[in-house]
Amino acid sequence: MALSVLDQLTQLDAARQLVLADSALYPQIVQGILPIVGANARLELRRWGAEFLAETFASPVLALQEKERLGIGVLQTLRELLEQPAQDESVAKSVIQAAASIYGLVFRSIIANPHDSSTWDRMAAIKSNIFRRWDTASGGIRICCIKFVQRVVQVQTPGGVADPRRSDQNEVSLALVPRDHPLIPPSRLEPEALGLLDRLLNVFHEETSNAILINATLNCLGTLIRTRPNAANRIMATILSFNPLKQPNSPMTPKMKVQMKSMERTTRTMLLNVLRRNENGPFAGRIRQYVDRLAQARLEMSDEGSRKRALPSEPTDGLDNTKRMRLGAELPGRLEPPPLPPGPVSHAQLFTLTGDTGLTSFDVTQLPIDLVVRITLPMLHRIEQSALDSAVNAVRSRYNGLKNAQAAQRQVAPQTLGDDEEDYEPDFEPTEEQVLNQTNNQPPEDPLPLPPDLALGPFNLAQPPPLTAEETEQIGKGTISRVFGMMSVLDDSSTIKRQRPGLNRLAGSNYDRDAWMTVITRLATRASAGLEIEDNSEDEEQKESRGAAAKQSPTLSLSDGIRETLWKFIIEDFRSRISIAISWLNEEWFNDRIQLRDHEQQKRAKKRPPRQNYEKWMLKVLDSILPFLDAKDKVLIRFLSEIPALDEKVVDRVKGLARDPERVTLAANALYYLVIVRPPVRDICADALEDLWRNFEDARAAAGKLLRKIRPGLCDKDKPEKPPTPVLPADIKSPALNENKEGLPSASATGEGVSPTPNAIAAAV
Numbered sequence: 001m002a003l004s005v006l007d008q009l010t011q012l013d014a015a016r017q018l019v020l021a022d023s024a025l026y027p028q029i030v031q032g033i034l035p036i037v038g039a040n041a042r043l044e045l046r047r048w049g050a051e052f053l054a055e056t057f058a059s060p061v062l063a064l065q066e067k068e069r070l071g072i073g074v075l076q077t078l079r080e081l082l083e084q085p086a087q088d089e090s091v092a093k094s095v096i097q098a099a100a101s102i103y104g105l106v107f108r109s110i111i112a113n114p115h116d117s118s119t120w121d122r123m124a125a126i127k128s129n130i131f132r133r134w135d136t137a138s139g140g141i142r143i144c145c146i147k148f149v150q151r152v153v154q155v156q157t158p159g160g161v162a163d164p165r166r167s168d169q170n171e172v173s174l175a176l177v178p179r180d181h182p183l184i185p186p187s188r189l190e191p192e193a194l195g196l197l198d199r200l201l202n203v204f205h206e207e208t209s210n211a212i213l214i215n216a217t218l219n220c221l222g223t224l225i226r227t228r229p230n231a232a233n234r235i236m237a238t239i240l241s242f243n244p245l246k247q248p249n250s251p252m253t254p255k256m257k258v259q260m261k262s263m264e265r266t267t268r269t270m271l272l273n274v275l276r277r278n279e280n281g282p283f284a285g286r287i288r289q290y291v292d293r294l295a296q297a298r299l300e301m302s303d304e305g306s307r308k309r310a311l312p313s314e315p316t317d318g319l320d321n322t323k324r325m326r327l328g329a330e331l332p333g334r335l336e337p338p339p340l341p342p343g344p345v346s347h348a349q350l351f352t353l354t355g356d357t358g359l360t361s362f363d364v365t366q367l368p369i370d371l372v373v374r375i376t377l378p379m380l381h382r383i384e385q386s387a388l389d390s391a392v393n394a395v396r397s398r399y400n401g402l403k404n405a406q407a408a409q410r411q412v413a414p415q416t417l418g419d420d421e422e423d424y425e426p427d428f429e430p431t432e433e434q435v436l437n438q439t440n441n442q443p444p445e446d447p448l449p450l451p452p453d454l455a456l457g458p459f460n461l462a463q464p465p466p467l468t469a470e471e472t473e474q475i476g477k478g479t480i481s482r483v484f485g486m487m488s489v490l491d492d493s494s495t496i497k498r499q500r501p502g503l504n505r506l507a508g509s510n511y512d513r514d515a516w517m518t519v520i521t522r523l524a525t526r527a528s529a530g531l532e533i534e535d536n537s538e539d540e541e542q543k544e545s546r547g548a549a550a551k552q553s554p555t556l557s558l559s560d561g562i563r564e565t566l567w568k569f570i571i572e573d574f575r576s577r578i579s580i581a582i583s584w585l586n587e588e589w590f591n592d593r594i595q596l597r598d599h600e601q602q603k604r605a606k607k608r609p610p611r612q613n614y615e616k617w618m619l620k621v622l623d624s625i626l627p628f629l630d631a632k633d634k635v636l637i638r639f640l641s642e643i644p645a646l647d648e649k650v651v652d653r654v655k656g657l658a659r660d661p662e663r664v665t666l667a668a669n670a671l672y673y674l675v676i677v678r679p680p681v682r683d684i685c686a687d688a689l690e691d692l693w694r695n696f697e698d699a700r701a702a703a704g705k706l707l708r709k710i711r712p713g714l715c716d717k718d719k720p721e722k723p724p725t726p727v728l729p730a731d732i733k734s735p736a737l738n739e740n741k742e743g744l745p746s747a748s749a750t751g752e753g754v755s756p757t758p759n760a761i762a763a764a765v
Contacts, residue, residue: 005044008036012048023061030056030070039080043088050081050094057101068109071102075122078102082129089138096133096144099126100151104172107155110183111176120183127152143216149196150220156193157228158186171227197224197231204242211259214244215266222270226277236274236283239267240290245297260301268294285485299374337394340402350398353391476558480565483523486516521584524562525591525613563617571624578635581621582642588614589644618643622653631662637673646674646681655688658699668692668702675710686710 003011012033019025030053037049053074057067081095106123110116127148134145159173174186174193200220203213221239225232244263268291275287337353352360364372467475570581595610622639629636640646640654651674657667671692674685690711692703 005042009044009048012036012045012052016052019056023059026056026059026062027066027070030074034074034077038077039084043091046081047088047090047094049077050091050098053078054094054097054101057098057105064105067102068105071105072109072119074098075102075106075119075126079122079126079129082126089141092133092137092141093144096130096141096148099130100144100148103127103148103151104155107184108172108176111178111181114178114182117183139210139212142213146200146213146216146220149200150224153193153197153200153231154224154227156189157231158190159227194231197234201235201238204238209244209246209259209263211263214263218266218270222273225274236286239271240283240286242267243297245294245301257301261298264294264298300378337391337398340398345402350402351395353394473561476561480558480562483516483520484565484569517580517583520562520566521580521587524559524566524584525587528559563613567617567620567624570621574625574628575633575635578639582639585614585618585621585643588617614645615647615649618645619649619653622650626653626657629657629663629666631666633666636666637670640670640674641677646678646684648684651681651684651688655692658692658696658703661698664692664696664699665702668699668706672706672710 015029015033019029033049033052037045037052039046041049056062057071078095078099081091103123106119110120110123113119130145130148133141134149135142137145155172156174158175159171160175174190177184177186177189179186200217203210203217218239221235225235244267245260271287271291275281275284278284338355340349354360566580566584570577570584574581592610592612592614596612599610625635625639636654640650651671654667654670657663657670668689671685671689675682675689678685686707689703689707692699693707696703
């Protein structure tokens with residue numbers, strides 16, 4: 001007897017409770033329910049099955065190895081559920097969520113099994129089906145598609161490898177895939193992932209913003225920023241250029257206000273989480289500025305929403321001012337400030353112009369100062385000029401009245417007597433009571449006499465104490481860090497299309513990143529030029545008289561500190577900052593030539609030649625970027641072609657790349673390019689190519705192909721010629737024939753299985 005749908009759902013719920021209690025039962029339950037919840041089952045069963053599969057592969061208690069094995073087994077079921085003609089939204093959302101959890105597991109399995117094409121075909125079919133739904137499905141399905149795309153981008157881009165020996169413990173990424181993988185070649189998957197990322201970020205550039213999709217995208221981008229630093233720059237640039245509070249063209253509705261607040265809150269939360277993880281990152285300054293602008297825009301929007309509606313054009317009581325005067329109605333007058341209370345007046349009472357007891361009793365000092373500023377500035381902008389002038393005049397009149405009253409109290413009119421009364425002299429003596437009354441009527445004497453006028457002389461501040469060497473070094477480092485801090489605030493000017501001014505341009509004429517970089521490079525090269533030349537005119541006795549302490553204290557150089565910081569700044573992201581390195585090294589080379597020319601013109605016989613900085617820092621930059629170059633990197637050719645000077649040291653370092661079989665072509669192409677475009681080093685680079693052809697087995701084919709173009713007579717044969725066999729004297733036989741003869745080593749004694757070298761023969765003779 002067949003069970004009803006309700007009974008089947010009851011049994012399936014019981015099975016779910018079993019696996020929730022014991023995760024070891026997941027394999028048995030998953031394999032058992034697949035025939036029940038397949039594509040041909042009832043809708044209720046398909047909904048339950050899709051939801052259970054999504055829950056299973058998202059469970060943290062199930063081991064990764066078990067998830068990988070189960071994921072391969074359910075691919076066909078998920079594909080059939082997605083390809084049904086009459087699709088249910090709930091089933092589609094659960095299937096896409098399960099596919100997002102399974103994609104990385106299947107990818108890891110394909111890396112280990114490069115010939116399992118059937119599994120990858122099923123996964124590719126599911127991926128294509130989800131991509132087709134991305135732009136046309138309903139909102140809930142599109143949110144699930146965004147999560148799936150985020151997972152695909154994360155898997156198909158290179159990530160960090162914690163331990164190459166334990167591939168099972170590393171994060172699934174393109175870095176684990178061999179270059180020659182037949183099913184998932186990195187050369188095809190990485191461009192696909194970058195295209196999906198651009199399509200994912202396109203939601204921020206649309207004219208009509210969909211708050212649901214934008215919030216879902218922002219929630220997914222946080223993981224990519226944290227795990228994929230290569231894509232973080234592109235993502236952060238897009239988010240920082242997005243304005244969630246942008247006013248729409250249509251009238252503002254309550255629904256739009258809620259959507260804008262939701263997008264603003266999600267954007268702010270995501271950026272603050274990024275800032276909290278790396279407070280000193282390259283985007284820290286721009287994130288803080290962006291969050292402050294959002295807060296200001298949010299405050300302005302809330303102020304506009306809280307404004308009162310405009311006064312009606314018609315009077316509310318049906319009477320205008322003319323009718324009120326004719327009918328004897330009371331005219332509305334201006335509010336007069338209340339009078340000051342008797343007695344002493346405080347500053348608060350002086351400036352209080354309202355009679356509301358609630359406002360006068362409120363303690364404004366409890367509010368933070370930033371909140372007071374945010375409230376006061378918008379109010380001052382919106383207040384009427386007439387009302388402001390009236391309030392100022394009221395406070396001025398109060399202040400003048402108080403000042404006049406105090407001046408009147410201080411003035412006491414002295415009692416004067418007439419001339420006739422002065423001539424009258426009474427016959428009696430005044431009594432004691434009369435004397436006391438006269439004394440009380442006299443004005444009080446000032447106990448403190450007024451000081452005489454003094455002529456003040458000029459005042460000069462004391463000279464500051466001299467800075468020590470350590471303080472000077474710390475101040476210099478602080479200056480350097482502040483200057484380099486501008487790099488993280490300003491945008492990269494290379495992304496802005498501008499008209500090229502040509503030879504008539506001025507360096508640093510615009511307030512952009514290039515201008516600041518020009519200032520930094522010239523501070524490093526020209527600021528202290530000529531100040532670090534040591535004086536050799538003093539003799540050894542004078543040097544010894546200065547003491548050992550003076551010899552051990554090195555001269556602090558601000559320029560060397562700038563150079564060191566500039567070098568670190570370039571190496572952090574040398575591919576995008578290689579133009580900065582080239583500009584800096586050109587400045588160094590130019591400064592070295594100018595200093596050397598001045599030294600020769602002044603004929604400083606007792607002075608050492610100026611220190612040459614170009615070669616030191618050029619080799620340091622080159623040594624720092626060489627270990628990170630790959631076979632298809634074009635940064636090296638650009639660097640070598642645009643730096644002002646080359647020598648054998650640079651060519652030897654480029655030639656050393658041929659020790660890596662994967663970078664042989666890079667070394668050969670770089671040397672051949674220098675042969676073509678830089679005639680002064682043509683012979684040096686041609687000799688280096690010949691050396692690669694003769695002494696490097698892995699580079700023989702690539703170097704020989706290029707060497708035939710510049711030295712065609714040298715490469716008549718595919719392999720270099722072996723050195724000729726040395727001719728032995730008549731009285732000396734070959735060591736191979738005289739292995740036991742004293743004085744001549746045998747082939748086994750030399751440690752090699754070939755004929756001895758001419759040096760060994762000469763030593764034996």
